[in-house]
Amino acid sequence: MNKYTKAAFTYAAIVTLGGFVFGLDAAVISGTLKYIAIEFALDDMQIGNVVSAPALGVLIALVVTGVICEAFGRKKTLILIALLYIVSAITSAIAPSYETLVAARFLGGLAFTSLSLASMYIGEIAPSDQRGKLVSMNQIMIVVGLTTAYFSNYMLVNIADGESSWLNEQGLWRWMLAMEIVPALIWGILLTFIPESPRWFMSKNREQQARASLAKLMPTEKIDSEISAIKESIENDKPSEDDGSIWQQIKQLTSAKFRLAILVGVIFAAVQPLTGVNPILFYAPLVFEQTGIGTNAAFAQSLIIGVVSFVFTALAIVLVDRIGRRPLVNGGLIASVVCLMMCVTAFYQASYTLEQDDVIQLTSTTEITAEQLAPLLNQTFDSDTEFKDAAIAAMGKSVFRAHSSEIIQSVISINAMLVLFGVIGFIAAFHLSIGPIMWVVFSEIVPTQIRGVAIPMFAFISSTISYFMQKFFPWQLKHMGSGDIFLSYAIAGIVGLYLLYRYLPETKNCSIEQVEALLAAKAKG
Structure with missing residues (x-):
């Protein structure tokens, strides 16, 4: 690995620390729900509001993220996002009421756009033969954050159970939420060291600064050709009658040459959350408690989710540029449906x-x-x-x-082991396929001229669906039951498998410009 590839990996690693903070924030709430519900006397819908508040925040943030990152750049927007995480984490830990807690987590949701922005940034700085691995780092950092949250929750629960513990159940959930403060601070500091995206500089006609950024990412002799390729891509996508503003990007979303890219992005954005990964991850102890294993055992089994998520996301990063996107997506969805049906069978027989x-x-x-x-x-x-x-x-x-x-x-x-293997198998299949690969595909299929709008739009669709699934999961658990919930996830997986098998192209080892040409040709054909 030469120094330029190392630099790309370093910058990608820094940016994807936001994924770690996201994963920590998303999963740590799963351990607090029982204690928050008792302290604030919450009903099912209020519990759903606490869990889904960040997803609601991201819906609002995604509306303006494209405008902000196009106007001020990827780097400054990421730093702003880190500041939002810090404020949210501190306020959540000291929240005196249900309303304050929901508001604090909503504020943190404004920072969840770090996922789509990280995908965009890494896709713009990464070498084409390494892009799949680097974008997938975002997902592995998310699962490292998830795993850390499950471990910290389990550790704190066991400390609270100790006979002479300094930690009681009344303050337990506050310590769980406070675990996010330090990593959010570290991420904000490290972001000041990354370069701005050279493609963003070129979109603003700031070639000299684009060259300076590229000098950190590739040898000097390759910069001219890269600049020419970026210029050609921008010129080909820019309508002659307009300056390529954000509003023109919105208009271009309906352009025939971008139609297939938008279709694939929308399908992927919907399928990923509809398979139920977020309710399973965010309510993990609650899900396992439905099998009758008890609270402490439920926290312990949640640790397995974290470890499996990490292992299979790492495997996906190794395989995505070797096997390709399509085989992993198709195989992962098939395995997901099988595992979800195992859970359906167990709960229907209980x-x-x-x-x-x-x-x-x-x-x-x-x-x-x-x-x-x-x-x-x-x-x-x-x-x-x-x-x-x-x-x-x-x-x-x-x-x-x-x-x-x-x-x-x-x-x-109940056959609790069937549920355990079904959930763990689903988590493994998800993180080997549609989990990390969704962001890889987003970073590859969207041309430079519309990516500031299209990628946030895909994230908005995904986040909207995720918000409603998180918000209503406790209500569904009460009124539908576990079996019907898992069955709905399996049906979504089957529909997603059909659509992605039909429309998702293979983009392995293709530059952004080559993917654009591939999709344009496929749309015409």
């Missing part, structure tokens, strides 16, 4: 029965009384929704919420 021994166990270890459990005794329920409705009617919502893990653990009969 039953819920409270026996006398369970009553004795629950009354001795919790605040629940035998009178509250009496209406449920020796009844068998075929679905989790039926049982939860009956349990809430018998003992009240607050009591059931406080002890739901212990109650479900006592009454459920």
Whole structure:
């Protein structure tokens, strides 16, 4: 690896630290939900609001991110995003109320555009033969952040369980959220050392500064040809009657020569969240508690999600430039559907029965009384929704919420290993395919002249869907049940497999300009 490739890797690594902060922010909330719900007396929709607040924030941020990064550059926009993360993390940890917590996490959501912007930036500085690996670094940093969050949550839960612990359950969730502050600070400082995108400089007719940036990324003798290629790409895409402003970029989204690129981007942006990865990741302990394994075991199994996510994302980075995008996407979606159906099967076969021994166990270890459990005794329920409705009617919502893990653990009969293998298998398949490769494809299929609008637009679509899935997951869990939820994810995977198999081109080892020509030719054909 020469010094220029090392430089590209270094700059990409710095930018993708934002992915680490995102992953930490996204997953750490999963461990706080039980404690926040009790402290602030939250209902299902309010819990969904806490989890989905960042996704709502990113919807607003994505509307203006394209304008900001085109006007001020990729680097300055990334630094602004880092500052938003810092403020959000501090405010979340000290939030005195439910409303303040939602507002603080909403502010952090404004920073989630770092994912699309990092993809854009890396795609513009990376050598074509390394672009897949470098853009995929964004995804691996996300899963490193996820894994770190699961480990820190598990560690803090065990500290709080200690007999002489300095940490009690009332303050536990605040410490979980505070874990984000230091990495956000470090990221903001390191961003001051990266160069601005040479393609952005060229789009602003600042060739001298573009050359200075390129000098950090390639040998001097290659700069002239790279400048010429960028100029040609910009000139080919710029309408003669306009200056290529952001508003012209929006108009160009409907252009015939960009139609296939936009179609592929929209399909990918919708399919990725519809397969259910964010609810599974953001509510991981809650998902595992539905199998009756208990709170501590649920946190422990969440660690497996983090480790598997890291391993398979790393594998995707190794394979994406060797095997190509299409084989990994198609194979990953097939595996995802199979694994999701394993979860569907397990939950559809589950039953819920409270026996006398369970009553004795629950009354001795919790605040629940035998009178509250009496209406449920020796009844068998075929679905989790039926049982939860009956349990809430018998003992009240607050009591059931406080002890739901212990109650479900006592009454459920389920093939928990089938759910565990199904969830872990799905996470592995996702991070080997549509997880990291979505951002690779975004960075490759969009021509320079519209990428400031198109990539944020794709991220907006993905984030909109993700927002609603996160917001309504607790409500769905109560009204639909686990089996139906996983079935909806599997159906989305099947539809996505068909569409991406049909429309997704192979872009391995192609420059941005070559991909543009490939898509234009395919659209005409």
